[in-house]
Amino acid sequence: MKSQQTPFEGGPMDGRTLPVLLGPTGHPPKTYRIPVPDGAGGPPTVLVYRRVPRGHSKRLGVPTGWKYEFDPDGKGGPAKPRWPWSKPQPSQPESSSQPESSSQPESSPRPRADGGPEN
Secondary structure, X not given: OOEEEEEEEOHHHOOOEEEEEXXXXXXXXXXXXXXXXXXXXXXXXXXXXXXXXXXXXXXXXXXXXXXXXXXXXXXXXXXXXXXXXXXXXXXXXXXXXXXXXXXXXXXXXXXXXXXXXXX
């Protein structure tokens, strides 16, 4: 496997450079997770870094290299690719402070304009 020295910016790894394995396309992964063990023996803290371009070439604007920036939220991006034909992901569930409006009657279906049978 091929690796590349990649700099890290922000967070506890600021200023450090680590060898990162490259994928089949020759790029490092989009997110890099670093587990940091807890001194008290608890669950490890995971630091999340996102890949960003280090710079761009003058003529074509192609990224000249990559670096990792600290992601304080720790989400690391979506787990699956988002296709244009897929349904949008549901947002966070809202609190149940609003009562459901079950007192309103449901509207009946409108008849067809051509007078044909309804499906």
